[in-house]
Amino acid sequence: MNTPPQFQARQVMQSRLVTIIAFAVAAVVILLTITSLPSLSSDHLGGSMLMAHMAASGALVFGLPLLAVVGFSKMVHPTTSNRRQRFGFWLVLITGWVTIATVFACMLPMFGTEAMHELMWIHGIAGFAMVPAAAVLCFGLVWIRKESNRSSNPG
Ligand code: HEM
Numbered sequence: 001m002n003t004p005p006q007f008q009a010r011q012v013m014q015s016r017l018v019t020i021i022a023f024a025v026a027a028v029v030i031l032l033t034i035t036s037l038p039s040l041s042s043d044h045l046g047g048s049m050l051m052a053h054m055a056a057s058g059a060l061v062f063g064l065p066l067l068a069v070v071g072f073s074k075m076v077h078p079t080t081s082n083r084r085q086r087f088g089f090w091l092v093l094i095t096g097w098v099t100i101a102t103v104f105a106c107m108l109p110m111f112g113t114e115a116m117h118e119l120m121w122i123h124g125i126a127g128f129a130m131v132p133a134a135a136v137l138c139f140g141l142v143w144i145r146k147e148s149n150r151s152s153n154p155g
Helices: 005-036 047-075 083-107 113-152
Strands: none
Touching: 005 047, 005 083, 005 113, 047 083, 083 113
16 A cells, blocks of 8 residues: 655654654763763763753753653654664663653652662662663664665665
């Protein structure tokens, strides 16, 4: 069955948007990872690195839901996305959600100091896990673009 041209054009537009947002999210993840590196040698983040980390975190809090909303319909259909893309997409959303939720939980008057330390530890692990997740997603999106360029199918 042939797909109507306007539907095809919408799919191409959505694919481009998802690719742009995914690369922007990946850039923010790299920035957040770099600004969190001092915590590996010292005890906690502080000073200008913490300031930079917090500044970049706003972009992720905005970018992640945007990626979810724009990419959802593409990533639930096996006809409009491949396995690598779907795996990367859901991995980015899950690790990103845990990264953000752990910080949010620390702001609630529910946890003691010990629990907050554990939440921040989980935050760091989930945050670092976003790096390979974003790489899988971006790689999957670019790979299909190259393939589709060759076969002239919309990516
Ligand atoms: C790829 C994303 C991210 C990575 C790799 C990452 C990694 C880290 C690491 C390793 C720490 C040090 C944890 C510790 O002190 O034990 C940290 C601290 C922190 N992160 Fe992130 N993070 C990311 C995203 C975010 C986001 C999105 C937010 C805000 C919504 C955030 C807010 C914070 C805050 C407030 C601290 C300071 C905790 C403290 O030491 O008092 N981070 N982050």
